[in-house]
Amino acid sequence: MIDRRVALLLMLLASVAASQERRTLVVPRDFETVGAALEEAVEGDIVELQPGLYEENLSLKSGVTVRGRDAAKTIVRGAPTAPVVRAVDAEGARLENLTFEQAKQESSEDKVTAILISEGSVVLDGCAVWRASGFGVHIKGGEHRLEGCRVRECGREGLRVEDAKVTVRECHFSFNTGGGVHVRVKGRITGHDIRCEGNKEIGFRIAGEGSEGALTALDARANSIGLKVDSGARATVEKSVFIGNRTQGLYAHAAVSISVKDVECKGNQQAGILLAEGTRGEVVKVTCASNVGPGITIAHAGTKVTVTEGICRDNRSDGILLVKGCESTVLKSTCTHNEGSGITAADKGTKVVFTDNTCRENKRHGLAISKEAVGEMTKNLAEKNRMHGIGVLDKAEVTLVKNRCLENVSSGIQFWKGGHGRADTNTCDRNQQSGISFFGAGSKATLKRNTCRRNQAFGVNFLSGAEAFKVGRDNRLSSNRRGRVGR
Structure with missing residues (x-):
């Protein structure tokens, strides 16, 4: 019996202790200020703010939650000379359902962060940050989480992450002067359902060796650049959209590693996607449409990228452009109705492989390779383009195997001004000029084994100084309006 009474007493004491550990301190009912409540609070306590304006600068404590009942009606306004909220080594601290803003500054030169977090682990849930003169939220070190937050109209980035691990879900970063989100100095971010809109600079940036980002459902629109990954950073980007940005939708450069999947880049003022200066990675199942520049641009020596199942349409330049010494492969992609060529490779040092692509109704060539670039094209369809189906131009070298060039306005295949290589088992049918033509010295x-039929000029034609060579009988050159071979 005594043992049972002792056990019951211990349980009662534990219950009382637990209730004491989870106190709710209500402001202004129990304390006149939030600061006073925080001084009293211990780990496990909740400081609850009733709707109203609280003109204070706060310091978070480990294990303490500061929450409002309605973020729109519960505002913490701090003096502009220090962060509205400062959290230093605060483990397990939380901010919930609150709006944070700074009082008006006398000097526009001062750039003060609204929420400054150093080390520890802090959660921001359902909070808003308005009009900070500096960063909206600045995180340095530790492991933290933002959910359902809105950060806008800040003087620098809405969120800056440095040497910290941060998870961001369902947050908006809008109309900030310095950009939406900037991850740097070995920062790591996992993001889902983030919107970066109308920022004066970059919507979302990941920069520097050791910095990493895993982004899903990022919506970046009307920024200077939608997403920028640079200076050795690593990123994966999936199921995201980049719309109406003032330069590129997505820009990766300077020795980065990137994987881009299921992404849409639409209406950007330069390229939909630009991968350059040593970028390594893959682009899979992207749609790049109605961009002022190319749908996808890949550039520079050291850049190695594979594009698979891309759709590039209605761009005001090429669908896909590969230049300046890059090494790239384009597979199973569709490029239609672009104002340039469907796919273009150019420049000495550029090496490309194009396989099983469809290039239709582009204003220039279906596929083009020029300016001493080297490539292989296999099993591509080039149909109804305004110039040649395939253009091999300006001393480029190419191997063409099993391509189909149909109903193009000029020739099915043209080797132009020193373009050279090998053409084997290609079909050039119903083109408005010749099936295969050679132009210039x-x-x-x-x-070998090419089929050139029903073209409006010749099966094979030599023009403007191109040296006419004997065309082997293994090439089928029947039913062309002007004959088999023109010299």
């Missing part, structure tokens, strides 16, 4: 190719 130095333009030549080995032709």
Whole structure:
């Protein structure tokens, strides 16, 4: 019996202790100020703010939650000379359902962060940050989480992350002067359902060696650049949209590693996607439409990217452009109705492989390779383009195997001004000029087993100084309006 009474007493004491550990301190009912409540609070306590305006600067404590009942009606306004909220080594601290803003500054030169977090682990849930003169939220070190937050109209980035691990879900970063989100100095971010809109600079940036980002459902629109990954950072981007940005939708450069999947880039003022200066990675199932520049641009020596199942349409330049010494492969992609060519490779040092792509109704060529670039094109369809189906131009070298060039306004395939290589088992049918043509000195190719039929000029034609060579009988050159071979 005594043992049972002792056990019951211990349980009662534990219950009382637990209730004491989870106190709710209500402001202004129990305390006149939030600061006074925080001084009293211990780990496990909740400081609850009733709707109203609280003109204070706060310091978070470990294990303490500061929450409002309605973020729109519960505002903490701090003096502009210090962060509205400062959290230093605060483990397990939380801010919930609150709006944070700074009082008006006398000097516009001062840039003060609204919420400054150093180390520890802090959660911001359902909070808003308005019009900070500096960063909206600045995180340095530790592991933290933002959910359902809105950060806007700040003088620098809405969120800056440095040497910290941060998870961000369902947050908006809008109309900030310095950009939406900036992850740097070995910062790591996992983001889902983030919107970066109308920021004066970059919507979302990941920069520097050791910095990493895993982003899903990012919506970046009307920023200077939608997403920028640079200076050795790593990123994966999935199921995201980049719309109406003032330069590129997505820009990666300077020795970064990136994977881009299920992304839409639409209406950007330069390229939809630009990967350059040593970028390594993959682009899979993206749609790049109605951009002022190319849908996708890949550039510079050291850049190695594979594009698979991309759709590039209605761009005011090329659908896909590969230049300045990059090494790239384009597979199973569709490029239509672009004002340039469907796919273009150019420049000495550029090496490309194009396989199983469809390039239709572009204003220039279906596929083009020029300016001493080197490539292989296999099983591509080039149809109804305004110029050639495939153009091999300006001393470029190419191997063409099993491509189909149909109903193009000029030739099915043209080797132009020194373009050269090998063409094997290609079909050039119903083009408005010749099936295969050679134009200018130095333009030549080995032709084997090609089929050139029903073209409006010749099956094979030599023009403007191109050296006419004997075309082997293994090439089928029947039913062309002007004959088999023109010299």
